[in-house]
Amino acid sequence: MHFKEVKGILSAENGMNLYRGCTHGCIYCDSRSHCYQMDHAFEDIEVKSNALTLLEDALRRKRAPCMISTGAMTDPYLHAETTLRHTRRSLELIERYGFGVAIQTKSARILEDLDLLRRINERAKCVVEITLTTYDDDLCRLIEPNVSVTSERFAVLEAMREAGIPTVVWISPLLPFLNDTEENLRGLLDYCVRARVRGVLCFGIGLTLRDGNREYFYAQLDRHFPGLSERYRQKYGSRYEIRSDNHARLMPIFYDICRKNGMMSSVEENFAYLHRFESRCEAEQLRFF
Numbered sequence: 001m002h003f004k005e006v007k008g009i010l011s012a013e014n015g016m017n018l019y020r021g022c023t024h025g026c027i028y029c030d031s032r033s034h035c036y037q038m039d040h041a042f043e044d045i046e047v048k049s050n051a052l053t054l055l056e057d058a059l060r061r062k063r064a065p066c067m068i069s070t071g072a073m074t075d076p077y078l079h080a081e082t083t084l085r086h087t088r089r090s091l092e093l094i095e096r097y098g099f100g101v102a103i104q105t106k107s108a109r110i111l112e113d114l115d116l117l118r119r120i121n122e123r124a125k126c127v128v129e130i131t132l133t134t135y136d137d138d139l140c141r142l143i144e145p146n147v148s149v150t151s152e153r154f155a156v157l158e159a160m161r162e163a164g165i166p167t168v169v170w171i172s173p174l175l176p177f178l179n180d181t182e183e184n185l186r187g188l189l190d191y192c193v194r195a196r197v198r199g200v201l202c203f204g205i206g207l208t209l210r211d212g213n214r215e216y217f218y219a220q221l222d223r224h225f226p227g228l229s230e231r232y233r234q235k236y237g238s239r240y241e242i243r244s245d246n247h248a249r250l251m252p253i254f255y256d257i258c259r260k261n262g263m264m265s266s267v268e269e270n271f272a273y274l275h276r277f278e279s280r281c282e283a284e285q286l287r288f289f
Contacts, residue, residue, distance in 0.1 A: 001045045001080055009054040013275070015069045016055065018086045020046035023079045024106060024147040027220035028173055031073050034212035045080050052089050059097040065124060066277045068094055071104030079146075081109060091116045095123070102274045104129035104170070108148040108156050114163060121165050125278045127198070128160050131170040134179045135187030142224045143178070150191075157195035166198040168270055171254075173207035176235075177228060180205050180244040182253065189257045199264030199273060202254055205247040208240055 009016050021042050022031060032042050040046060059068075070076050076087040087103075091113055094101050101120055103110070110117075110128065120126040130153050134140040137149040148156075160167050169192050174180045185205075192200050209217060218229040236242050244250075258265035264273065 001047060002040065003047045003049040005050045006048045006054070008058075009048065009051045010058045010068070013069070014066055015072055016051070016090070017070065017072070017074045018048055018051045018076060018090060019074045019078055019080065020048070022074055024075055025145040026106075026147070027143050027145075027224075028175065028207050028213070028217050030208060030210065030213050032213040032216050033210035035210060036073075045078060047080065047084065047086070051086065052093065055090055056093050056097075059093060059099060062099075064277075065097070065099045065279075067100040067102050067125065067127075067275055069102040069104075069274065071129065075105050075107060075147075076103060077105045077107035077109040088113050088116065091120065095120045098124060100125035100127075100277045102127040102129060102168075104131065106131045106144065106147045106153060108152045110156060111159055114159065117160075117165055118163050121163075123279075125276075127166050127168055127274055128156070129168045129170060129274070130157055131172065132188045132191065133171070133173060133175075135184050135191075136179075139179060143175070143220075150188075154191045154195065157191065157197060161195050167195065168199045168201065168264075168274060169197050171200060171202045174202075174205045174244065174250075175207055176205075176242060176244040176246075177231060178225070180246050180250070182246075182250060185250050185253060186257070189254070192263060193257070193261045197263060199270040200254075200258055201267060201270050202251075202265070203267065205244040205250050206242045209236075209242055210240060214238070 020038065021044060022029065023043055023045060081087050091101065095116060117126050117128065132150055132153060134143060134150055137151050140149045157167050171188050218232065221229040255265050264270050
């Protein structure tokens with residue numbers, strides 16, 4: 001872990017990442033890709049030491065409250081968060097200035113901040129986004145080794161439901177020859193139905209591989225699933241978009257289950273919801289109508 005001052009913290013779309021790199025060890029992580037020009041080892045977490053000062057300054061300057069999103073490139077609940085508490089301190093600022101938050105994670109550590117998330121949601125809008133990839137916890141421990149297993153993430157979804165905090169689930173990626181099965185998809189969607197999530201994001205059955213994350217992914221396949229990387233090389237070569245042979249069969253199942261259970265399923269609808277700021281009064285009016 002090392003510290004670095006940065007020039008800015010919020011993107012043009014009001015997204016932020018307080019850390020750079022990750023210690024969760026997911027074998028497919030796109031953030032390892034060379035195109036992001038990381039100049040340090042991926043597991044050597046870069047802590048943006050002045051991020052909170054920059055965030056407070058940015059929130060003060062905004063003319064109207066909006067949704068602040070975090071978790072797109074780096075999980076906000078890395079192991080370092082346990083001691084540094086940068087995510088919690090950023091949530092305190094978001095609450096203080098009356099903004100909303102959409103926060104994405106794979107970690108049950110988010111429950112440590114449930115009090116803050118609840119307070120933000122009481123005043124404005126808080127959406128918790130949880131990534132689910134593998135219904136089988138044993139397989140999850142192999143492809144996402146240093147993070148909460150899927151059943152623990154389901155417990156997070158249930159806790160958010162009980163707290164009245166809306167949730168969106170990302171079902172991504174579904175890896176060919178590993179978890180691209182109907183059984184896995186139905187198991188994950190059953191978790192979503194039981195937790196009464198607001199929406200589910202699925203970009204298709206497969207994954208993306210760029211230079212940098214492709215090499216790491218194949219090395220981990222060789223470590224845990226001998227021979228599988230060769231199947232990938234033979235079938236997909238150096239393609240960026242890796243599409244499972246089961247895509248055409250499984251996506252209608254995905255849309256059908258979402259429709260029958262009132263869960264948003266289109267990418268556009270989910271993103272519009274995540275980016276739309278609502279005060280508590282506005283949210284209550286929308287639910288009433």
